[in-house]
Amino acid sequence: MNTSEAKKVFSDFIRKKNLKATQQREEILDEFLHIDKHITADELYYKVKKKYPKIGYATVYRTLKLINECNLANEIKLGSGKTKFEQKSAGRHHDHLICIKCGIFIEVEEEKIEKSQNKLALNNNFTPTSHKLEIYGFCKNCR
């Protein structure tokens, strides 16, 4: 999914829910779609603020929640206490290797795991929509 498709998903969502299309939401979504990996609410706030200085903190949180609701983002909760958001997809899902010493964050993909997960869910009468896998340990520099 590219940027303009994502924007369409968002605007369709806004319309369907009888919400309003505002410049703030557009700016926030646009900035979010230009990030590479993951971002926290406050990081996104500062990014948006550069282009749109009167943006409010709460609006960023609220919009991030909408972006999440319409399935364009994934939430990642880590030890730090801050919630990170990443773009869902670009087609593929990725998981995370997290070093418990230096905190480095490695993104990986593994299709086998995806398949096992689906099987596991179905065996339990469960319809999966998404998942989160984090592997903790030591990266090569901290071993």
Add this chain to the structure above:
Amino acid sequence: MNTSEAKKVFSDFIRKKNLKATQQREEILDEFLHIDKHITADELYYKVKKKYPKIGYATVYRTLKLINECNLANEIKLGSGKTKFEQKSAGRHHDHLICIKCGIFIEVEEEKIEKSQNKLALNNNFTPTSHKLEIYGFCKNCR
């Protein structure tokens, strides 16, 4: 690992770190080892309080952190904002299916996933120590 083995792990840890063996720590660990699934810090606080009314909130948090450090517990962070702790093992690791509608929490095991995870980590020069897998979706009642 049974209760008394776990207690030994904890007391060895205490000794090795030059910490002190206190009644509070013993009570908290004991209560923790008697829970079935997962528990939050405040839930554990109230449980301990019944037997040991002068226990303090901070002591529960601190002890839970120790229990976690010596590898007797796993942290689970979910949407709710509260950190849950579960006993690590009883030998086997389990993952979670979480219903995004009703919030029900299903525990599952899948050895294949464990193996794939280890492989994935090693392929990335990463030494895994633990992991967290959460699959979100709809349980059979909410489908």
Add this chain to the structure above:
DNA sequence: TTTGATTATGATAATCATTATCAATATTAT
């Protein structure tokens, strides 16, 4: 294109979980 109804915004207060502080108390090696 104005109006009217409704939703959004932004500033900031409130909340909630967790952590830090610190004086008093308990533990442990000697």
Add this chain to the structure above:
DNA sequence: ATAATATTGATAATGATTATCATAATCAAA
């Protein structure tokens, strides 16, 4: 038993997120 050190519990502080509310913006309908 003593001295040295760590722990406790009460509570204040912190930090992230959410709620509040007056003002402003959006949008459907006339």
